[in-house]
Amino acid sequence: MNERVRASCVAQVIRIGEYLQEVGSKAWVNIHAGHIPEQYHKRVTAKAKENMKASLDEIAAAYVGLDTRLLVENDSFEKHITKFGLRPKEIQDILNRHPGFGMTFDIGHAHHSGIPPEWFIERMGRKIEVVHLHDNNGVYDEHLAPGRGSVDFEGILCQLDFCSTYVLEMKTLPDVIAGREFIESLGLMK
Template sequence: MSVGAAMDLRFEATVEEFVDHVTALGLDHVELKREYLHAPPEPPSAREIGELADEYGVTLTYHAPFRDWNLGSFNEASRAASVDQVKATLDDAAAAEAGAVVVHGGSVPRRYPDRVKRKAVDNAVTSLRECARYAEYVGVPLCLENQPRSEDVVRYTTTPADLVDLLGTVDNDALKITLDVGHAKVNGYDWRAFADAVGDRVYVVHLHDNDGTADEHDPLPGYREIVNELDAPYNVFETKTIDDIERYLARPESI
């Protein structure tokens, strides 16, 4: 099992500076969010990132874009462009020899009529099927993440039952799961409810905490118990600041 941290668009560190920081803390994994890599300064190429990971002895995962795009868009051009971005992320992950790509399952505004909502969920399924087939082709697992509820949009992975239904409809064992512990909690579920629902398909774990009222991404006490129980290949601290990473490791409960 690898344990590490995710880069975030708000962080000022370069990729190498972040990898150096993570490994200095004794961690051995980095998750790269595509939004971070899209923003200035110009990032290293996927192959250069792979070489950097080898140099520092870390494993990698990628997170497909999740802002300004939507796998469930009812606009066909936007849906297809979103699929292309996931495929491009899978290509980069393969070039960097990363272990997985995390993906969100799409959404639709709650205020839209039911006919539009039906089209959106159908498009999300179509997109995930296409992306899962491509993941098989490039040999990098694609990992669907459980998301937090939203007052503004309907998301398709906010409950264990909905996540299982979506997996069954997509019907491709190449589609794995990213179990986000904080998202489960803010939706009113213990993370074990998701783990029990999807079984051994959990491949990436996102670790953060909240008070149950908002998706705050606070450091998570006792994360090692979760890591050990799930036994997933990749475990990732998702934080709002780089300094928050050290707060995970400074807590007595984390030992």
């Protein structure tokens, strides 16, 4: 709600894209759409949504001339927080407004939030450019190694055969290694 903070965040996302362009990287920049405490008045929430749209409009305009892609990641549920990128429809609305954006699909976030991953895959399809891999037991956003929670990676990954970039998001190197070994054991990755 603070305009200086909003403008600073937008400037940082733009600067990251410009920097990646300067160094010749074809990488992507990953963002979350934003959030606000749910107890705020509906007028404040509406203003926060307007600010999110204005911020994404500014970022989109700046990224037009860059080789850097901007990806919007689905967020995870948090009690008493309204997240603007939690559900597939919210992400789809952003991507429809900004066709140059893609999506980072975070499997663990979808599972933890109780949103069937298939809903994201069906709605976003090839707009999914990056997949974040981590596990949880559906209660907390634990970032466990795949195979150590209750995510059905085999069922989900076979639907994402068009995607070529996967990121393991664990807290420790041994968990990253264990996660990679588990994913490789499924025999689904090219």
